[in-house]
Amino acid sequence: DDSDGAIVVAGFYKNIESFIENIAIEPYDFEGNGFVVPDSVTVPVFYEADYPGQAPEQVVDNTGAPVTVTVPTTDGRYETAINNARGGYIRGIELAYTQIYSDLPGMWSGLGVNASYSYTESEIQRTVGNGVYASQLPGLSENVATMTLFWEYEGFETRVS
Secondary structure: OHHHEEEEEEEEEEEEOOEEEEEEEEEEOOHHHOOOOOOEEEEEOEOOOOOOOOOOOEOEOOOOOEOEEEEEOOOEEEEEEEEEOOOEEEEEEEEEEEEEOOOOOHHHHHEEEEEEEEEEEEEEEEEEOOEEEEEOOOOOOOEEEEEEEEEEEOOEEEEEO
């Protein structure tokens, strides 16, 4: 039966004209860039938690006064986001196969499988210091494969992926 399965091949391409790019500079000289930065800060001391989610308990001395420590300040990390107008692209191919085994006897006729594979490549232009370089778009997997075994019978459906 022609309606019991399918093989699908698809290609995709997306031109990225611009995107939001996160930039971090570490160490960053806040004072050298006009920020007022103290030489040190005084912070309270807390007991280490015994378990995750435990409310922090502040350390106190024998008079009940909170215990604090003075910590010198150092250069930190500066993060910002810019509109990267250099852009890039995402492209790839996807192969998919679906088969319902309707020729199986009785309740087994609703057994089926769905499998797919996709290959994705991407390239964006990023700025680092005074240079521009190409890199992959973060967060994308180059190869992705999935497989699902399913069964449908008299209104009941279940799937295992």
